[in-house]
Amino acid sequence: MSDLLVILIPVFPLIAVLVNGLLGHRYATDLAGRIAVGSIGLSFLCAVAVVAGVISDPTPREVIAYAWIFGGDLHVNFGFLIDPLTAVMLMVVTGVGFLIHVYSVGYMHGEDGFTRFFVYMNLFMVSMLLLVMGNNFLVLFIGWEGVGLCSYLLIGYYFNKVSAAKAATKAFVVNRIGDAGFLLAIFLVFVNFKTLDYLKVFENANQLSVEMATAITLCLLVGAIGKSAQIPLYTWLPDAMEGPTPVSALIHAATMVTAGVYMVVRTHVFYDMAPVSMATVGIIGGLTALFAATIGLVQNDIKRVLAYSTVSQLGYMFLACGVGAYMAAIFHLVTHAFFKALLFLSAGAVIHSLEGEQDIRKMGGLSKKIPVTHAVFLIGTLAIAGIPPLAGFWSKDEIMAHAFVHHHYVLYLFAAVGAFLTSFYMFRLTYVTFYGRSRVDPKVEHHIHESPRVMTVPLMILAGLSVLGGFLGVPPEHGWFHGFLESVAAPVGAVTHEVGMGTLIGLMAVAIGIALGGWGVAHYLYTIKPGTADAWSERFAVAYRTLLNKYYVDELYDAVFVEPCKRLGRLWDWFDQHVIDRVIREIGRGADVSAAGATWAEKHVIYGGLNVIGYANHLAAWSWRKLQTGLVNHYAAVIVIGLFLLTHFLLVWLTGSSLL
């Protein structure tokens, strides 16, 4: 396997971006679609070749493209690192990415801006590949913000829609909060190691103090929370559903949002040194898993249910990281990519066949009309709910078992309740969408049609992966998958708990019971006694409305952060115009003084030749007086000087430097 092959993986989609972006308006959209899909196909083939190489020799390998930023003691290469973790991510990104691209050709057929859509999608692939392939923190960061940009562009794809435009901005800005934390982490890494290359940094990681490791990991965590939509920065993801459905599948389910998990696992050497950070990761993950699941219970938009489900499942991955089960986290990342992509794409097929309807209250009884879509959606539901032997069961069970065995009982409880809710809301979604009597708008009803092959074939492949993908990791903690990742994702210095087979089987039985329980309740509420759910929502109206309105978190953030910020902007703007400017003009009045100063300088220093400047100053002083308008506001001066001194003293105090 040559270095060129590695470099080609992101280069193919990049070429497609350039070709379609610059020349796309000159040829038919069909060709643009073929170029876009073809580039991902080629990229996938290269990735397969590279991954085959990693399987035969898992030693990490660096490929340096060129020196990127250098000077002083900083030297950052544009380079790639190929190791088992990257290999897994490559397969997910290019494999699932390819299927979603194929599907999109059918889904986006006839849309305005078809070419634009594929330019963004390919650009996303480039960024995501850089993210998972980079050999240092800064290349990771290019990908990190690059995927954010593409996410922004694709959420705002229907840019004339106010809600889409707003959602796009929100996604980017919230992600930027995370990115700021990530940047601080990068600085800390550089300060401590004088390099940003993974291999060198992790080799020397044991030199860090626990406090420093904690600081680095908490900053990294802020980044991960933003990108992977965890509490408290998850609010952008549900809104991101404004984008076309393939985007939700690719970016907001299978790949980009898992970047935070990837990053935590990539840097797990630091996390292993910082128990406080580990606990934080676990608690955030557990809380998010449960919290998002509760919101998912009552949403009526098919994509929003899936969005909250994604937030919740990402929570499981964080929980796994928090208890040191990095391999289980990546395993769940992979299976989740399969079944969540499947769910989103089949939801897309539903929406497609209903001419854009997303409200499940206007669906129902679709199972006979779109049987293929129904079948694959059902497989996805079974997989996410954790019904064995589908993929989701193995990965979720492994996380829960790991938490239990390592005595994280509270987290286990969170995960278990979350699993019950997951099963419930997913089967609710399935029942309401595909069973019962039809509530479809009659005008739409007779148009309902199964999607074209270009869409259903990727669905079937994903369905196959959702059924079989879990066997990669069987038996739990000792499957092929774990052996492959062992060298990069095994926790450092962890105590191995030898657990009896009985415990594991017992935990498995509990997990199955939970999943079946959720299914059972959904079955009861939505097929045996339909109407019960509505009755309950009336009986517990307050709770219902709180959930429906997502605990009013968006409103809270608006009131606490956004509005004050705007008010501050207005206030400072006024201050800038009416106070600071006036103070400077007052100082300008002192131009008389400065003119005198210049005259002094002129007399004592620059005799001859430069008289003109002195005169210019006299002139200036005169003009200053002319410019002066209105009253002298001494209070204003006091305020400005006071403000300055305040920040000044604050900084002196914080930085501990001496004053004057």
Place this chain on the structure above:
Amino acid sequence: MLEELEFGFPILSMLLFLPLLGAIGLWTQRDTELIKKTALGVALFELALAALVLLRFIPESAAMQFTERLNWIPALGISYHLAVDGISILFVGLSAFITVLIILYSWDTVQDRAKAYFMSILALETTIMGIFVSVDLILFFVFWELMLVPSYFLIKLWGVGADRHYAALKYVLYTLLGSVFMLVGFALLSLNYHDVTNTYSFDLLDLLKVPVPVSDQLLIFWLIFMGLAFKAPVFPFHTWLPDALVQGPIGMSVVLAGVKLGTYGFLRFSFPLLPDASTNATVVVIVMSLALAAIVWGAIIAIMQPDFRRLLVFSSISHLGFVVLGLFALNFQGLQGSLLQMINLGFTTAGLFFLAGFLYDRLGNTLLDNCGGIASKMPLLATFFLIIGMASIGLPGTNGFIGEFLILLGAFQAHWVYGAVAVSGVIFAAAYFLWYYERAIFGPIGEHVPQVLKDLTQRETIIAVSLCVMIFWIGLYPSPFLRMVNGSLQAVMDRLDRGSIASIEQDRTLLSHARALEPERQDWAMAIRNPESAIHNPIAPEPGGKD
């Protein structure tokens, strides 16, 4: 060593006076078409000359290169001394590049008194070039002040706002006010030189040989600081900027926002000449406070601006805060990031002003109320708007990221608090830019948006594309640029680290090693490289003075 003239002619003098000659040439013309073509031709030729200088510049060197020297006022030691080094070289290229774009932009947009306008633009280019190629402090100061003349007329006569007369006067007076202090500072430097050597000199290379007593350094530092702070402008001396940039013509706004004269001065004069004052803990804390205040202040105000050009003004102030922050981080990454960012802003902020101009020409203003859903009418504009905007908010892969990252890394190394506070500016930047973009470019088509809205013309597209090329070049492969600046920055860094007395000792030791190789002091026409400074910071051959 390099005894021959670089090109057989004094290229920096040509670079300096070509635009002025061009301006004089325009005077005789009457035909507007011909005037425009001549102006463009002159600017393109100037750009070619600048490119030549950049290509022949020896990278990774601290040397003053392409030196030209002629005595001007010998009694005061004032000389016509031109040269470029790693600190100024990129500005030379940037100024030439920007001028070409301004002329292209003004092609159809300036109808009124076109001849005078293009003359002013070319004259302005000469003065700006003068600022960057001058090694003599008085020569520098002359161009620094002369620059006000074309600027004043550009704002006053071709300004687009109703208050342009006020804005022009304000700009000139504010800058003058600062300059007075700066001139006194320069004079004190020369006086100090006289104390030691009994001769006067305003030559940077001479002044660098004589240590300034630490007690005097502080005073001189603040005097020069005032001049630079008003011009830059550093918060809170920035209040002329909103007036000048909103009332003035787009061409002028591009120059004022894109060519960072003020902050250049810190690297050129303050740091090498006054290393002890520049590293003084109190000075650093004060300036860093101002920088942080500017970052947050500018960004927060920018969020609420309904006028895109005003938004850009405050975003400029915020960006300038970053530049100052990097400078006074006083470490290599900080200096490197700031220098690069000064250049970057010439492509990003200036680029956004061009785009504001494109909008202005179509809508009559850049207010939010008149926009909305522009993307569906002008997809090209929307695309470039986003690319340049993303570069301006520092998206990785664009030039803005390299600068901002290095600055923040530098600031963080200086003290983590600086980095932590400044990083908030990154978040606010995304907020103000994207919120405006959301409402103006995205969204449903606004009610005041004209039915017919032509997308970018060919000329406008050329402007936008050339900016984008630079944005991605510096963002993805900054190596050639970094190599050009690194040598001189290391020299500045050395002086800052050692303080002035130790630096001069060091220079002297190096000089004694280099003596054998060195040619006699150059005549003005002998534009040769300064070999001894290739080893270290620029110093003149004979160590004058009583010690």
